[in-house]
Amino acid sequence: MEKRYDYQKIKKAVETEVRRVCxxxxxxxxxxxxxxxxxxxxxxxxxxxxxxxxxxETLELAALLHDYASVLDKNFIKNHHIHGARLAGExxxxxxxxxxxxxxIQACIYAHRGxxxxxxxxxxxxxxxxxxxxxxxxxxxxxxxxxxxxxxEKTVSGAIWLKEKLERSWKKVIPEGREMIYDEYKTVxxxxxxxxxx
Numbered sequence: 208m209e210k211r212y213d214y215q216k217i218k219k220a221v222e223t224e225v226r227r228v229c230x231x232x233x234x235x236x237x238x239x240x241x242x243x244x245x246x247x248x249x250x251x252x253x254x255x256x257x258x259x260x261x262x263x264e265t266l267e268l269a270a271l272l273h274d275y276a277s278v279l280d281k282n283f284i285k286n287h288h289i290h291g292a293r294l295a296g297e298x299x300x301x302x303x304x305x306x307x308x309x310x311x312i313q314a315c316i317y318a319h320r321g322x323x324x325x326x327x328x329x330x331x332x333x334x335x336x337x338x339x340x341x342x343x344x345x346x347x348x349x350x351x352x353x354x355x356x357x358x359x360e361k362t363v364s365g366a367i368w369l370k371e372k373l374e375r376s377w378k379k380v381i382p383e384g385r386e387m388i389y390d391e392y393k394t395v396x397x398x399x400x401x402x403x404x405x
Contacts, residue, residue, distance in 0.1 A: 212302075212303060212304060212305065214264060217268075217299070217302050217304055218267060218268065218271075220302060221268055221271050221272060221298065221299075221302075222271060224275075224298065225241070225245060225271050225272065225275055225278070226241055228275065228278050228279045229241035229245065229278055231278075233280075233281070234278050234279075235277075235281040235284065235357070236274070236277060236278055236353075236357070237352065237353075237356070237357055239349055239352060240274065240278060240349075243342075243346040243348070243349035244274065244342050244346060244349060245270070245271060245273075245274065247338075247341075247342035247345060247346050248270045248273060248274075248335075248338045248339050248341075248342045249267060249270040249271060249338075250338075251270075251337070251338035251341045251342060251345070251384065251387075252266040252267065252269070252270040252334055252335055252338040253266060253267060253270075254387070255334045255337060255338060255381070255383055255384055255387075256331070256334055258383055259330055259334065259383060261330045261331050261334055262311065262331055264308070265308065265311045265312055265315065265331045266315070266331055266334055266335060266338075268295075268299075268312050269295075269311075269312045269315035269316055269319075269331065269335050270335060270338060272291060272294075272295045272298070272312065272316060273291060273315070273316050273319050273335060273339060274287060274291065275291050275294055275295065276288075276289075276290035276291035276293075276294055277291070279294070287320075288316060288317050288318070288319060288320045288325075289317065291316045291317075292313040292314075292316045292317040293313075295309070295312055295313055295316055296309055296310075296313050299312065311329070311331060314328070314329065314331075314332055315329075315331050315332050315335040316335070318332040318335070318336060319332075319335045319336045319339050320336075320339075333381050334381070334384075336379050337379060337380045337381045337383075337384040338384070339376075339379075340375075340376035340377065340379040340380045340384075341376075341380055341384050341387070341388050343372065343373055343376040344373055344376060344377070344388050344391055344392050344395060345388055345391055347391070347395045347398075350369060350372075350373070351369070354368060354369045362402060363402060363403060363405070366399045366402040366403045367403055369399060370396065370399040370400070370403065373392070373395060373396070373399075374396075377392055
């Protein structure tokens, strides 16, 4: 028989830990990643999850943890999907979260990146990848901070880099997600094109 667990307590502990590392001085992504990326991915994941009748518990924890590795250690950024899945497993095991549920979360984290070719098998894996990409578009101001503040890009080269990133992100979004953010996507592309054309 499966051991009972207190989901709200586990979610709160995960939220607290992810938020803590987002505000560390060693976080290369900047503390805004908590408010403008992690929480946005959670929001998009849950909206899509409700619409598509997916496992909301898996989605919520996977969304909270999907970039944990890259925020925790700059050496993990390149392969943060791999390290993130591992770290999520270690964290959830310590909280006595069910192994089968942990494995679903790890699979979502492993498959969330757009720049890595990984087959997304479950609806939850597809939703998390979409929600991550959607946040790149809906949180455009924070993406500009990443481009020009953290990466230090110049105006035109930064606009080109960001446009290419958002186009890759758009390709990762499932149709239901595209429908939700179509107008925002077209608006940010027009904005970037105006900078590139000058």
